[in-house]
Amino acid sequence: MSQSWKSLWKSECGKSIPIYRVLVPESVNQGVIRAWNARGYRYTAGAPSAIMLTGGMRRNFFRSSVLFKGGTGAGAAVTAGFAAPGGLALLSGFADAALTFGAFGGVTAVGTGVFAAVTGPKYLRDPKRLSRKNRRKVGQAQWITPVALGFLPGRKEGRDTDEQRLFHLAVTIARKIVRTRAWTHPILRDHVSRVDLDHAVASIGVRLTELVKLREEIESIRDAGTEKSVETYLSKLALAFTSMADRVLSMHEYYERLTELDQQLMLLHNSERSRELGDRVLDVLSRTAADDSADWQFRELRIDAESQSSVISGLVAELEQTADDFDDFDSRLAAAQETLDELEPTPSSAPSRQKDDRPSD
Incomplete structure (x- = not known):
């Protein structure tokens, strides 16, 4: 030479x-590599631009995750919002008001369950998803x-x-x-x-x-x-x-x-x-x-x-x-x-x- x-x-x-x-590459498993590839991250040695590590590489922040976690979280919050006044009304002796709040809470709970049943499998099967084990692996990269x-x-x-x-x-x-x-x-x-x-x-x-x-x-x-x-x-x-x-x-x-x-x-x-x-x-x-x-x-x-x-x-x-x-x-x-x-x-x-x-x- x-x-x-x-x-x-x-x-x-x-x-x-x-x-x-x-x-x-040996510091993470293939599950992490597949998820990063699905997200379009450029982390390889020959990437044409500067490679910067971001906090998002170890988190599940993408569309199916936002829909599932955001939707079920909002539904649970609304359900709890109806359940709390209903419980107070029941303790105060207002049975009609308690039934009304309970009915609304039941409807939102059922809706949240249906929403989770539809969006949950999509999120769990999403190739961009990192399992809990893989999220720990990313921290050790x-x-x-x-x-x-x-x-x-x-x-x-x-x-x-x-x-x-x-x-x-x-x-x-x-x-x-x-x-x-x-x-x-x-x-x-x-x-x-x-x-x-x-x-x-x-x-x-x-x-x-x-x-x-x-x-x-x-x-x-x-x-x-x-x-x-x-x-x-x-x-x-x-x-x-x-x-x-x-x-x-x-x-x-x-x-x-x-x-x-x-x-x-x-x-x-x-x-x-x-x-x-x-x-x-x-x-x-x-x-x-x-x-x-x-x-x-x-x-x-x-x-x-x-x-x-x-x-x-x-x-x-x-x-x-x-x-x-x-x-x-x-x-x-x-x-x-x-x-x-x-x-x-x-x-x-x-x-x-x-x-x-x-x-x-």
């Missing part, structure tokens, strides 16, 4: 403020944010970390990947060369978060007696960080392959469109001028689609190799993580502050 991650970060996102909130990676905004008190910059680059690449034509094209649907983008980006974020926390704990025990050990530990962390940087660079290479495939898909589309237009022109000529020489003339003018098809097949094969290389970093990272676990020092309660080394614009 000829390009370093720092130069790529400077060119792609070095002058932009990091704004992202990426979900770790894990998100990768700039702050979690050591970023603090501001000119004087602000700071940044290499881990945050690297993950910002990964998020930027992911957003570019999902905007390519090839990413949503049928040629890559269920294809081996299509990586699990959410899992890939989230796994990078989780590992980088661990590196940030562990480095701060290591720095907090630095003194004259532990200087040598601290430097050894930090060198091991640098190896793990390099592995993650290689993973992000491989992700960028995957994006470049997709852009090459985009160009070939556009040529293929234009060539197929040219054939269609040529056939239509030939049909018009055959029904009007009856020009026998028009057929071979248009055959020479058409763009041959077979050449684009062969190029696309070759690019898809290269994408498979790139995706395999991208996934191979998981095994390397696991080996590096085992080494870190063996060398992890005793945590300290006083993390050190990291100097802001973010380059000026």
Whole structure:
């Protein structure tokens, strides 16, 4: 990989403020994911806009919920409103008034029951609904944010970390990947060369978060007696960080392959469109001028689609190799993580502050 991650970060996102909130898919279950998808929430790593967590993500606030809960709540309130005066009238000896209030209360109670019987099943079967168990799961969802990676905004008190910059680059690449034509094209649907983008980006974020926390704990025990050990530990962390940087660079290479495939898909589309237009022109000529020489003339003018098809097949094969290389970093990272676990020092309660080394614009 000829390009370093720092130069790529400077060119792609070095002058932009990091704004992202990426979900770790393994932190919630599939029921939560299905409900969020039904609501249209954009929480994936490749979402084209900034992803912000809202309180509504853990609540059932949508049409069927409002109808069921609002209607039954209002009906219960009205029923109670008639029941209270009726009870007072009965205690006061006004039997006729008590019967009147009781009759109205009974009517509203029956109406509320019918309304609940109609709207309740719709709400319970609504794909947007989160069960009580899933609402608790949403509260435990894990998100990768700039702050979690050591970023603090501001000119004087602000700071940044290499881990945050690297993950910002990964998020930027992911957003570019999902905007390519090839990413949503049928040629890559269920294809081996299509990586699990959410899992890939989230796994990078989780590992980088661990590196940030562990480095701060290591720095907090630095003194004259532990200087040598601290430097050894930090060198091991640098190896793990390099592995993650290689993973992000491989992700960028995957994006470049997709852009090459985009160009070939556009040529293929234009060539197929040219054939269609040529056939239509030939049909018009055959029904009007009856020009026998028009057929071979248009055959020479058409763009041959077979050449684009062969190029696309070759690019898809290269994408498979790139995706395999991208996934191979998981095994390397696991080996590096085992080494870190063996060398992890005793945590300290006083993390050190990291100097802001973010380059000026």
